[in-house]
Amino acid sequence: MRQLVPDRRYRHAPAGPHPRRDTVRQRMPAIVRLLAVPAVGGYYCEDLAALQSRPMPIADRYAAPAVTPGFRRVREVAEAVSVGLALDDGRVAWGDCVAVAYSGKAGRWPVFRADEGVATLRTVVAPALEGRPLAQFRALASAMDGLTETVVVERPAEAPRVGSASRLSRRDLLTGRFARADEAESPGAERVAVTRPLHTAVRYGVSQALLGAVALARGITMAEVIADEWGLPTPSEPVPIHAQSGGDRYANVDKMIARRVASLPHALVDNIPEQLGSDGSKLVQYARWVKERIQALA
Helix, strand or coil, X not given: CCCCCCCHHHCCCXXXXXXXXXXXXXXXXXXXXXXXXXXXXXXXXXXXHHHHHCCCCHHHHCCCECCCCCCCECEEEEEEEEEEEEECCCCEEEEEECCCCCCCCCCXXXXXXXXXXXXXXXXXXXXXXXXXECCCHHHHHXXXXXXXXXXXXXXECCCCCCCCCCCCCHHHHHHCCCCCHHHHHCCCEEEEEEEEECCHHHHHHHHHHHHHHHHHHHCCCHHHHHHHHCCCCCCCCCCCCECCCCCCCCHHHHHHHHCCCCECCCCXXXXXXXXXXXXXXXXXXXXHHHHHHHHHHC
16 A cells, blocks of 8 residues: 655745735726616606696606706606626726716706716726726725816706996886796706716716626625625625615505515605695695505505
């Protein structure tokens, strides 16, 4: 029987990780190419200002003229862009550039257009990311938040100030050469060039792709990347989420309760008289109904 004897050539090998293996482990993949593909969102964009001024049935919203700059109609199919980060090891991490339903209202960014998003990704984001190693998600995301672009936007024109024009003569007054009250109140829209941070939809999608890419590079989950870089404990159970009922505010509540959603909404409000009430009484009534359904089904 042959006896296996250790090879004495490796008896005095230095302790610790293999030099070549350690070098491979420390080398992080890099981004070699950014991909931008126009896509369709899962819901709609709606002109909330138009709906608040004149509530209308859903069927009428597709053709109704918009009020908020950037909208073409009161209800439009949401646009999106899928952004991919191709790594030098052949893998690709994806993110979705999408915006909120009620764009352009209450501090929200304007309606997101796929063609504009693709242009921003190719001309601004790609040069900033291509060639960068995937060392840390937090630093990469912070760099993205610092990018700016110059774009032409549409916004309400400023109404002429009283007294800003030259003094009117008697002839001007008699011939009516002065602004009408309704024109002063509704000055229309104007297109101006502004330098601003990248659209929130672009930053949202790119941050998704960056998080996924760093997770691929490190061989861990996206949740573990967040926990590690922010010094948080590793999640041991599903993270609680807040859900949205959409327009079907009753049937969808049952679906959310059945799925044990952690937080339920006050429901979509696009008709204040019918869904909220002048004194909020209809919202209170709806909240009580939600409570009763939770007690009955949960």
